[in-house]
Amino acid sequence: MPTYLHCAPPLALAAALGRRRVPASLMLAGVAASILPDADMLNVWYAGVRYSSVLGHRGLTHSIGFALALGLLAALAARRCGWRRGIAFLFIAASAASHPLLDLLTDRGIGTALFYPLLDRRVTLPWRPLPLTGAGLFGTARLWLECLWIGLPMLTLATLGAALRQRLDRKQPLQQGAAMATARASAD
Numbered sequence: 001m002p003t004y005l006h007c008a009p010p011l012a013l014a015a016a017l018g019r020r021r022v023p024a025s026l027m028l029a030g031v032a033a034s035i036l037p038d039a040d041m042l043n044v045w046y047a048g049v050r051y052s053s054v055l056g057h058r059g060l061t062h063s064i065g066f067a068l069a070l071g072l073l074a075a076l077a078a079r080r081c082g083w084r085r086g087i088a089f090l091f092i093a094a095s096a097a098s099h100p101l102l103d104l105l106t107d108r109g110i111g112t113a114l115f116y117p118l119l120d121r122r123v124t125l126p127w128r129p130l131p132l133t134g135a136g137l138f139g140t141a142r143l144w145l146e147c148l149w150i151g152l153p154m155l156t157l158a159t160l161g162a163a164l165r166q167r168l169d170r171k172q173p174l175q176q177g178a179a180m181a182t183a184r185a186s187a188d
Helices: 008-015 025-048 064-081 084-101 138-188
Strands: none
Touching: 008 025, 008 084, 008 138, 025 064, 025 084, 064 084
């Protein structure tokens, strides 16, 4: 599917986790990871690879294994980029995995090779709520459908996640202060 809102999950996750955990550079890397799976279309357009092959569209690059590999690369680059290794791995892997998961929601396409190489067949969902068949490949009709089915839920998750994070972050210093006071009292 066009990448209008493939960037929404990493942006929502970054908003929920906050800048301290997900700095701007990691957020941008997550956006790139969320769009990267569609690079497989270059194989179809320029290398003559069949659309339905494992190197075709929604094949290898739309697998959980590919997402985990990108996460591993992010973890390896974390120190050089100033990221926390575990967060970089999880954030990039989740960002890349969000792409095929969103593709599974559309009512078009031949499914995704989500579990390749463990399963050599493409996966589809019985419920495909994102009605893109009549919307065309690009255009405002498609953009509005993606805003309704992807943008609004991601905005809601980002808002709720950020509110929860702020609430938890406010409580944490209070708990740390109470623990330090208790430690001082027991030392006296």
